[in-house]
Amino acid sequence: MKVTSILSFVLFISLISCQYNQQQRNVIQQITSSSENIFKDQFRNNLLKQFSRTDIINLSSHENPKVAFYFFKILLVKYPQECFKVLMKNLDNKKTLVISTSYDTMNEMTVPEAMMFEESKKSIFTKEQKKELFESILTHIETRSYLEGYVFIYLLEHQNHPDPKYYPYVKKLLTRNASDFYFDNMALLDYFANYKKPQDSLIIKDFLKKNIFEKGAIHMNISVEYIKNHPKPSYFPILEEFYDKRVKGKVYRADDIFFEFEDLTKATIQYKTERAKELIKKITYDTKYKSSGNFLASNEQIYILLKDNDKSNYFAEITNDLKHKVNKVKMDTIINWNNRWNYPPYNSSKAK
DSSP states (O other): OOHHHHHHHHHHHHHHHTTSOHHHHHHHHHHHTTOGGGGSHHHHHHHHHHSOHHHHHHHTTOSSHHHHHHHHHHHHHHOGGGHHHHHHHTTTOOOEEEEEEETTEEEEEEHHHHHHHHHHHHOOSOHHHHHHHHHHHHTTTTTOGGGHHHHHHHHHHTTTSOOGGGHHHHHHHHHSOOOSOHHHHHHHHHHHHTTOOGGGHHHHHHHHHHGGGOSSOGGGOHHHHHHHHSOOGGGHHHHHHHIIIIITTOEEEBBSSOBTTHHHHHHHHTOOSHHHHHHHHIIIIIOEEEOSSSSBOHHHHHHHHHHHHOTTOTTHHHHHHHHTTOOHHHHHHHHHHHHHHOSSOOOHHHHO
């Protein structure tokens, strides 16, 4: 054993020895060593007999992250009203531990991240407490960036009513170097856009231009998704650049269960201009496709999207051309698949 490990162990023992009796120290040591016993009901029941309410609260902020998280979970069940204070006390605790986030997934988190994840299963915090937690992270985001996931969840839940006092903080987040997380950036962008300040249009446009090159999957590009939902005339050149820089000359998937350019096609259809018509033609006729499913189906996928989304028939020239090229059996398969898995389902009567 390394000298540093021995010293840490000795320090740990000396610290708990001053405060707890032998039985309690044995319990804490088993938690520290991740003994199998700690997951048994008998162990937990004995623990509750040996530790007082105050002990459990104090141990929820223990220097060992395993001990802190274990007792926090006990606190959630026995004394939930104490959990918010404990979490706030631990916001700057950057020590990490690995926890189970699903039946087959393990994730490394900081102590406060793990506490927030566990609390989310029970949702015991009040509306006011959630707001206080959000503000504590947002206003100290430079030093608490490891907790920014909670910020984005809060923004997503409150995007329709953005609070003016958060404006400078949200603006700062939007103008920083974007992270690689699609849903985080979408929550941030939607919240900021709902301030509806004319002077922010250039900031949003700049954000969209930068993010056509994001590292994520091309079918989940945040800029394309946002433009699809907010098709302002000034955003269309971004779609053209997206196609020219990231699509042109490459091969993409189009089969019975997946069309890689569904969002790009839907976004382009929102624009009733000749340039939009040219982009749809490029997607339809100039792009190379492959299948990872049962058959190749680019014509069928695009035809369905045009029939469902081009209400004004502005792209009728392309739609009518594809009508003579699509395979009815393929069409039915795609429509049935989407009606099974997507919501809202495709309007199959229109696409036929």
